[in-house]
Amino acid sequence: MYSEKLMDHFTNPRNVGEIPEADGVGEEGNPTCGDVMKITIKVENGRIADAKFRTFGCGAAIAVSSMVTEMVKGKTLEEAMSITKEAVADALGGLPPQKMHCSNLGADALRLAIEDYKKKGAAK
Amino acid sequence: MKFVEGIKADVTADIVYMMCPMHLLKLEEMMKTLEAGQVLQIMTDYDGALTDIPEWCEKTGNEFLGVEEAPDFYKFFIRKKGR
Amino acid sequence: MGARYFDYMATNPLRPEVLEAMMPFFKERFGNPLSLYELGQNAKTALEEARSRVAQLVGAKPQEIIFTSSGAEANNFAIRGLASAQAKKGRHIIVSKMEHHSVLNPARALEKEGFAVTYLPVDKHGLVDPGALESAITRETSLVSVIHASPEVGTIEPVRELAAIARKNGVLFHTDAVASAGYLPIDVEALGVDAVSISAHEFYGPKGAGALYLKGGTRILPLIYGGIQENGRRAGTENIPAIAGMGKAAELTRAELPERAGKLTQLRDRLISGVLEKIENVHLTGPAIGQGAEQRLPGHASFCVEFIEGEAMLLMLAAKGIYAASGSACSSKALKASPVLLSMGVSAQLAQGSIVFSLGMENTVEDIEYALGEFPAVVRRLREISPYAGGWGKVKETDQCIPKN
Numbered sequence: 386m387y388s389e390k391l392m393d394h395f396t397n398p399r400n401v402g403e404i405p406e407a408d409g410v411g412e413e414g415n416p417t418c419g420d421v422m423k424i425t426i427k428v429e430n431g432r433i434a435d436a437k438f439r440t441f442g443c444g445a446a447i448a449v450s451s452m453v454t455e456m457v458k459g460k461t462l463e464e465a466m467s468i469t470k471e472a473v474a475d476a477l478g479g480l481p482p483q484k485m486h487c488s489n490l491g492a493d494a495l496r497l498a499i500e501d502y503k504k505k506g507a508a509k
Numbered sequence: 510m511k512f513v514e515g516i517k518a519d520v521t522a523d524i525v526y527m528m529c530p531m532h533l534l535k536l537e538e539m540m541k542t543l544e545a546g547q548v549l550q551i552m553t554d555y556d557g558a559l560t561d562i563p564e565w566c567e568k569t570g571n572e573f574l575g576v577e578e579a580p581d582f583y584k585f586f587i588r589k590k591g592r
Numbered sequence: 593m594g595a596r597y598f599d600y601m602a603t604n605p606l607r608p609e610v611l612e613a614m615m616p617f618f619k620e621r622f623g624n625p626l627s628l629y630e631l632g633q634n635a636k637t638a639l640e641e642a643r644s645r646v647a648q649l650v651g652a653k654p655q656e657i658i659f660t661s662s663g664a665e666a667n668n669f670a671i672r673g674l675a676s677a678q679a680k681k682g683r684h685i686i687v688s689k690m691e692h693h694s695v696l697n698p699a700r701a702l703e704k705e706g707f708a709v710t711y712l713p714v715d716k717h718g719l720v721d722p723g724a725l726e727s728a729i730t731r732e733t734s735l736v737s738v739i740h741a742s743p744e745v746g747t748i749e750p751v752r753e754l755a756a757i758a759r760k761n762g763v764l765f766h767t768d769a770v771a772s773a774g775y776l777p778i779d780v781e782a783l784g785v786d787a788v789s790i791s792a793h794e795f796y797g798p799k800g801a802g803a804l805y806l807k808g809g810t811r812i813l814p815l816i817y818g819g820i821q822e823n824g825r826r827a828g829t830e831n832i833p834a835i836a837g838m839g840k841a842a843e844l845t846r847a848e849l850p851e852r853a854g855k856l857t858q859l860r861d862r863l864i865s866g867v868l869e870k871i872e873n874v875h876l877t878g879p880a881i882g883q884g885a886e887q888r889l890p891g892h893a894s895f896c897v898e899f900i901e902g903e904a905m906l907l908m909l910a911a912k913g914i915y916a917a918s919g920s921a922c923s924s925k926a927l928k929a930s931p932v933l934l935s936m937g938v939s940a941q942l943a944q945g946s947i948v949f950s951l952g953m954e955n956t957v958e959d960i961e962y963a964l965g966e967f968p969a970v971v972r973r974l975r976e977i978s979p980y981a982g983g984w985g986k987v988k989e990t991d992q993c994i995p996k997n
Contacts, residue, residue: 416941439979443903443922527824
């Protein structure tokens with residue numbers, strides 16, 4: 386059902402955890418429904434220097450979170466914002482149709498984290 | 510078709526909703542268990558029985574007493590032939 | 593290392609004796625039971641022998657057994673066939689919220705056709721309250737269906753008591769015994785039921801064979817129209833190899849039932865107490881063990897683990913060679929949490945952590961110890977990843993769960 390790549394990111398997830406005093410925090414989903422992803426980012430010189438996640442959810446949700454945090458590292462905020470659910474799914478070697486919403490959740494949580502960073506910046 | 514009312518049967522077979530040709534198979538099977546002169550009642554919802562059962566009686570020499578209509582099925586009465 | 597199978601509610605392996613009983617009917621004894629020559633009559637004999645054996649398993653007469661292709665077909669047949677046959681009497685049926693989809697969905701289909709359906713609530717252990725049944729029955733009620741035992745939470749329903757209420761009110765009673773037939777003695781007379789569904793692959797028989805017990809003299813509308821097979825009630829050339837296998841499996845089950853129940857109860861109790869002891873924030877779903885009257889299926893251990901999700905648990909366990917099941921939304925193809933868990937009052941987020949271990953005769957004490965060794969580590973690992981490891985916090989309950997694609 387899942388690709389080898391996805392299973393690798395599920396069994397050995399990268400970037401698990403939470404960045405203390407993160408520059409941006411994004412949380413998406415509801416445990417009542419299924420998956421919840423919480424992504425924290427560190428921004429330096431307009432680029433994402435670090436990203437970590439915690440996820441409540443299925444194997445696909447965990448792998449998506451792991452992959453999203455890998456993909457954004459080193460990217461500018463604009464590049465990171467343009468990461469689509471399809472790009473995440475492709476990077477994992479594809480997702481079964483009923484799991485596509487997991488990659489959507491990952492892209493959304495990331496966007497929320499970036500927006501949170503921008504909001505905080507504006508407030509300063 | 511001969512319609513009747515109030516015939517008392519000695520033996521009853523309820524094959525309502527069982528598919529064709531259960532009405533003939535059951536008829537043969539049940540008749541073997543009857544004694545001469547006894548009456549068998551067969552309950553079925555199958556319309557084809559209206560021709561099949563009288564025909565069978567004629568062919569086998571058993572007496573077809575008639576049919577009674579119930580709200581969603583028929584009751585056929587057959588008297589087993591004497592020796 | 594071979595896999596350790598803890599998913600007997602999904603299916604059972606075939607017993608070698610059963611396979612042996614089936615083989616001739618794939619090969620030289622391939623005849624059709626309706627054919628008049630010897631080859632056909634041999635098949636007919638095998639069919640009727642199997643019918644007797646299956647009848648004996650449930651304490652019925654052979655002519656009260658109708659073979660089907662599966663437990664699901666038997667359930668569909670009972671619900672649609674009995675309700676339709678009695679539509680003149682009334683168009684109201686009652687089912688419990690513990691039912692399998694193969695009972696619930698035909699009930700819903702009848703609803704669309706104008707029948708009224710009452711879904712009986714259950715308590716936190718999944719038990720149907722006989723009082724609730726009593727008050728749900730109306731003059732229009734023609735059929736009640738309550739599952740014998742739940743494959744999801746192991747609850748054994750008070751079928752004898754429920755059936756007595758139905759009978760007192762002149763209402764037919766069907767029970768889905770697919771999950772219980774390999775574990776509990778079933779006696780249709782003692783239970784006082786009119787119809788029972790069973791499935792061969794749930795008691796070491798083959799897939800593709802099920803049966804409906806239907807009390808003599810009960811009218812049922814066919815699902816499959818055609819010829820005179822199964823007394824004109826279910827058309828189609830009989831699956832003789834599978835039916836012969838089901839007969840053999842029924843015979844073995846009847847003989848071995850006490851031994852099986854004894855062994856599986858012991859293994860189950862070891863597993864349940866081990867999990868509750870070794871893992872924090874885990875809840876047994878379904879009735880507790882070791883409390884006088886047994887309300888839980890032998891071999892059935894089901895839990896909800898807090899703060900993590902079932903499918904992820906299944907994948908990690910599978911990587912350790914442990915095969916189990918879950919009723920979580922993510923592990924279901926429909927992405928919906930188990931309605932059974934929700935109807936027992938389990939919160940939607942807790943239901944996500946559903947996991948079910950169902951044991952069988954191939955399991956050993958060593959298997960249980962292995963699972964007890966690996967399972968806590970899997971839970972620990974997933975909790976490290978989960979944002980809720982410290983607790984649920986305030987979770988917004990919502991029933992608006994439409995996955996965005």
